[in-house]
Amino acid sequence: MMIGSEKLLLTLAMPAINAGSAITEKDITIVDISIAKSWNRTSIKNVLEMVADKIGHKPEYVISDNGSTVCKAVRDAGYAHHLDISHTLGMFLERVYKKEADFQELSNNVQLARFKYNMQDVAYVQSPSQRSIARFMNMSKWIDWISRMQYLYHTLQNDIKSTYAFIP
Structure with missing residues (x-):
């Protein structure tokens, strides 16, 4: 994480053996x-x-x-290492979709609509924002928005339909 021009390295701890339930913030300690x-x-x-x-x-x-520096540091320290599943799946999705023409077109259209209509009447139906560096990690929110827009498209006002005409 970055704070201003400096980078934060946050180390958290939790029990190594899970009790069989989802991890919550109560299970985590800032070390x-x-x-x-x-x-x-x-x-x-x-x-x-x-x-x-x-x-x-x-x-x-x-x-x-x-991140390669973190992976190398963990390896150099001699610790067992597991990669975060959201980052790993995000990297997989990026390899599969990043260069696909239809994905690029959809992505460009969504971003253009966000920028073009940000402060206008139709802004209330905008897609969730996507940080370009984390686009593939957070793709589910974006795809969910597109799915809901497809489902509701026929009920939208004409100005909103024309703004998001690329959705169908």
Whole structure:
């Protein structure tokens, strides 16, 4: 995460063995918050080792996004590593759809409608915003919006229909 020009490295802990229920915020403890201008594999590895010393043992495993510096740091520290499922699926979706012409056209049309009609009467039916870096991780919200728009399209006012004519 970035705060201004600095990057935050947040380390969380939770029990390694799940009781069979979904993890909630009550299960998670903030162990460390480190801030730096930039992070590399060595600086991340140092934080991971400092955190292990702080809690008194090595972690049974580390879960992280698919960032290469984090992956290398975890490997260098010698910890078992699991990739975050949302990042992994997002990367899969990106490989499959990023260069597909129909996906690019739909994406461009949705973004154009967001920018063009942002402060106008039709703005209340806009799609959820998509950060370009996380577009494929959060695709379900966007696809859900498109599905609902397809279902409701015939009931929309004419000005909204013309704005979102690409939906059907």
